[in-house]
Amino acid sequence: MRRLLAIAAVTSLSLSFTACSGANPLSSGTSGSSGGSSQAHPQVPVGSIDQFQVTEHASFDEGWAMSFLPGTDHLLISERGGSLQLRDQGSGEVVEVGGVPEVHHAGQAGMHDVIPGPDFETDGTVYLSWVRDHELG
Structure with a gap:
């Protein structure tokens, strides 16, 4: 368990440093990485990215x-x-x-995921994840 927590902490820390590095992920420069795969990642020029359009279809109360x-x-x-x-x-x-x-709705608790079952088309099963109230918290 401690090893898992240590790995998670290191990963989180390295992602934080990467996010805060100020580097432009769409820059046309080359990466200084010497390890890993030698396959190049395609670079997308910033000018070629189109703006997306938002179309509201309905309004929900804390859609999750x-x-x-x-x-x-x-x-x-x-x-x-x-x-x-x-x-x-x-x-x-x-x-x-x-x-x-019935769900416990506080903080991030509440109704969460909705996933159709693998045989949904024949049996209509939908899987839900939610938080319920419990005397132990």
């Missing part, structure tokens, strides 16, 4: 995760407060899904 449901035209969205919303991509209609578990 979403998954397209295979074989359907539906998007399942979890809201951290504990609700699930089902959006029909064709009509734009959004309905609340019933029968969801």
Whole structure:
């Protein structure tokens, strides 16, 4: 366990230094790395990156995760407060899904991931992750 924590700390620290180095990741210079793969990474000139456009399709209360449901035209969205919303991509209609578990909603706790099962198209299984209230915290 200590080894895992040490590896995580070193990785986190090295990512912090990389993020704070001020280097431009899209610069056309070459990397000074001498180890690892010799395969070059393509450089993207900054001028060639187009701006993306945002189109709002619906508004959710602390939307947390979403998954397209295979074989359907539906998007399942979890809201951290504990609700699930089902959006029909064709009509734009959004309905609340019933029968969801009660969640503990505080800090980052709440309803989290929504993932269709591997056989969703035949059995309709959706996996949820959430935080529940417990006397031990």
